[in-house]
Amino acid sequence: MLPNSITLGVDEANNSTVVNHVLARAEEGASKSVYYDADHTMAARNELAFQRTFPKQSGNFYGTLRTNVKFTKDVTVVGVNGENIKVPLIGEATFSLPVGTSNADATLVRQKLVALLDYDTIMDPLHDQGQI
Numbered sequence: 001m002l003p004n005s006i007t008l009g010v011d012e013a014n015n016s017t018v019v020n021h022v023l024a025r026a027e028e029g030a031s032k033s034v035y036y037d038a039d040h041t042m043a044a045r046n047e048l049a050f051q052r053t054f055p056k057q058s059g060n061f062y063g064t065l066r067t068n069v070k071f072t073k074d075v076t077v078v079g080v081n082g083e084n085i086k087v088p089l090i091g092e093a094t095f096s097l098p099v100g101t102s103n104a105d106a107t108l109v110r111q112k113l114v115a116l117l118d119y120d121t122i123m124d125p126l127h128d129q130g131q132i
Contacts, residue, residue: 002033002050014120023048037073044074045088055099062099069093 004025009018023035031053037046049070055063070092079085093113097106117123 001028006035006048011118014118044086046073047071065097065099067095067097 002025006023008021008023010021011017012019021037023037025033026036026040026047027034031051033050035048035050037048040046049068049072051068051070053066055065057063070090073089074086075089076084076086095106095109
């Protein structure tokens, strides 16, 4: 089971200035946990969800543990007709770890993902929406 609260040190502007976000557990299930950030409301979500799917053996293969972490925050954008609309902004990471994967290999793939996501020279052009 995950802790009741999670403190994430977030470098919000990727400039080495860390801001702590404290998320409180709102839901706990057998395979899913949901945490709310301090400004979460029913009208404007700001949440973090963890989910896992247990491995299923197939023949000689023990199967694969699948985990998913997902941030959802409602944001306001301008719609096609010029009016403001509220829509979810989502960031998620999914892992598929074959049973027997070493902790070192799992850590390495996680750290590579962190490094890539923190690499503005790659991520900024990837997410550039150009002129709308």
